[in-house]
Amino acid sequence: MKYSKKVIEHFTNPKNVGEIKNADGTGKVGNPVCGDIMWVYIKVGKRKTKKGEEEYIKDIKFQTMGCAAAIATSSMLTELAKGKTLKEAKKLSRKDIADALDGLPPIKMHCSNLAADALHKAIEDYEKKKKVRAKRRKDENQTNTNL
Ligand code: FES
Numbered sequence: 001m002k003y004s005k006k007v008i009e010h011f012t013n014p015k016n017v018g019e020i021k022n023a024d025g026t027g028k029v030g031n032p033v034c035g036d037i038m039w040v041y042i043k044v045g046k047r048k049t050k051k052g053e054e055e056y057i058k059d060i061k062f063q064t065m066g067c068a069a070a071i072a073t074s075s076m077l078t079e080l081a082k083g084k085t086l087k088e089a090k091k092l093s094r095k096d097i098a099d100a101l102d103g104l105p106p107i108k109m110h111c112s113n114l115a116a117d118a119l120h121k122a123i124e125d126y127e128k129k130k131k132v133r134a135k136r137r138k139d140e141n142q143t144n145t146n147l
Helices: 005-012 068-081 086-090 094-100 106-146
Strands: 025-030 037-049 052-065
Touching: 005 068, 025 106, 037 068, 037 106, 052 068, 052 086, 052 106, 068 094, 068 106, 086 106, 094 106
Parallel strands: none
Antiparallel strands: 025 037, 037 052
């Protein structure tokens, strides 16, 4: 099995490794086939656009207990996702990550599932928490008006 130069670079020197304390969203996925696990943590920022405001991935980190391909794809994922809007980040696919690494050996393609899925879960987690916060705020405002 031969890995590309980029896979080896990201495996031997992975970027954005670690945990974000008080992350805005966390995604955890496991690979049932091999038992490997990965966590992705995101911090979401807001920036002004011509049309108003957009949310983007301000910071992202990962922890992966997995094979060389899982670590390299996680590292590449963080590089690809950082600075992207949430909408763009949701579209990042397993194939995008594998392509950015100049490909993965076919037997290792399943390892790239972890990274994309964990990011999507972290964004879902952020959006779920945001909805809960908005509902709580609305309920509090209603209570205050009723007092
Ligand atoms: S062998 Fe488990 S993610 Fe690669």
